[in-house]
Amino acid sequence: MSSLDPRESQTQDRCFYNRKEKSLGLLCSNFLKLYNHDGVDSIGLDNAAIKLGVERRRIYDIVNILESVGVLVRKAKNQYSWKGFGAIPRALDELKGEIQREKFYTFRCRNSVNVSDENQNGGPSNSKTDRQDKPLALCKVDNRKEKSLGLLTKNFVKLFLCSDVDFISLDTAAAELLGDLHDPTAMRTKVRRLYDIANVFSSMNLIEKIRHPDSGKPAFRWIGLKGSPKNGPATALNLTDSKRRFGTDVTNADLKRYKLESSSDWQLYGKVNEPLPMKPESLKDEYDQKSMEHHLKHGSMDFVYGPFTPASVPNVGVSDNEKVRQIQDWENFASIYRPRYRNQGTF
Template sequence: MSSLVSLVYGESETRPQFYSRKEKSLGVLCSNFLGLYNGDCAGTSTVGLDDAANRLGVERRRMYDVVNILESIGVVARKAKNQYTWKGLEEIPRCLEQLKKDGLKENFNSAGSCSSARVSNENQCGGLLSLNTGGEANHLASLRKNNKSDKSLALLSQNFIKLFLCSNVDMILLDNAAKALPGDADDETTLRTKVRRLYDVANVFSSLNLIEKIRHSESGKPAYRWLGWKGKLKNGFDTASEINEPKKRVFGSDITNYNSKRNKTNSVVGWKSSKETSVRMHNKLVDLEHEYDENELKQHPRHKSTGIDFGPFAPVSVLKARDAAFKNVKQVQDMESLASTYRPQYHNQALYDLFAHYMEAWKSWLEATRKQQTQQIC
């Protein structure tokens, strides 16, 4: 007990905090990054990697992760060495639209020879580029260097999004996504690495509120559900831009290009990495999800799964409190940032822990409440 106290007594000002993994997550970093630049004049404000890294207190390596993913969404664009241009969150809907279009286009034609033809033509040649192919017309999409190792995080991130936008499934298990996305789906090591990466992008997308992590009641593995861009970040702040209406479902997930091919028989041959069409990814994914669902639904008939556990600090009347709480989210947010900014520097470990505990409990309650709210909205 006393030994800990002495530890907390650190002379390092800011944060006695013992190591906490989640405070350093990419998601948090992304939020901070956005908080730092959102509001800047889009298109002209430039982001310096070193500057950002310093201001956010992280190593430069991490900036690459965040920036690459954000770039795949159009929020920033690489300008030069160490320099990115802030494009703004307003860029997101446009970019998603484009990704969806690209994804659908890749569906049937393979875009082999024809460079930027708008009309789809049926001809499948061996070499088909995945996205951001040559087409200079492709203004706002990412402009990756040609074949910069098609394993890039940015590409993975875009393909991950396409999975949602171009298929009718809206709940995806990362394991399945890894298998469905381009690349070797048979090699266990490769898959594990890909899943690691997917966790990375999922974290930043979560902080953008583009997707949401959901838990399939019990026994179910965690999965992600597409939310689409609603103009709000994870912490409830509105985009600087405007206050769009509720919007039932941002992008139609009603594409019915089902084309169930049942190409279950995945031979060892497989397709060259990144040369896979969305349709294959789609079908593959659908298969995987079905497989999963069949197994799942066996024992869990049709559970509402809205079981939120409020933990030990559950408010007495959650339901009653919920509405009120939501009206005050904004204010609460201020409290939150205040609390984290002026976190008491308790020299007594017990007190410190208690405070932390309260914060945790309160945060999860707030989070859960928010989730329910958004669920009701759409």
């Protein structure tokens, strides 16, 4: 029996085993390299698993995260259609819309503690009430969905979109998503999943890893699409990319460039005075630092339409003035509203 354990055979040739080669981030890069082309329409999970040489299980992880930001849409069992990075702005807009609705909902039900318990329509709902009204079986389904990687991904993104902070540690994000629950086990599980998401987002260059200047603890900064090079994120199949994975690319010298004004009640960190994102040398040419600095100097946590923004994306058509107004709206919103994104299944 134990001889069938694949891990045992791996152990036998441990010297050939490299954990980084198996990372979800690298797998995501390879996945994108495989499908992020013009003309790609349909994706079969079996096909993807075979081509990438991984188990289906890992494909599910990638696909669920990508679907949460609009890059993929599930068509049928085993089948997804490719939407590409151009679909991200719309997906983010939808998330922002949800935040707005949740805000409105909170305003109306100001005694409600929990803001973001979502129903399947993406709208807010009072989970406790819903749960009381639903048959047990349905609650079970909801419970599972509420804990899904996809929903967690959306809520993780919302933390960036609705906040005026520059970076979030995974611990903080997990605590936010867990709400009032202070269960160490749930916390560990949540952080594990957030690592998965962060790895995928990092490989897409939607976020980047930085370190808290004081504690040195890892945190993540939202870059948005502008962090991605011309034809999508840095693609992999080489290990230099995977080195961008956590920790290895952050130097102490870089840390000193960060200053904090204050920490918020989220234990999130205040605005960065002189934001200089940490990018490995190998990626510097892919990175529009000027644009990032400008963006951050103006204090917007709004994503910026990157080179992928397609003509079909609705917001592309808005005027510059309108864009500025929208950003200002979001800044105002962020300054007064800090919803709590929680996967209620943890209760």
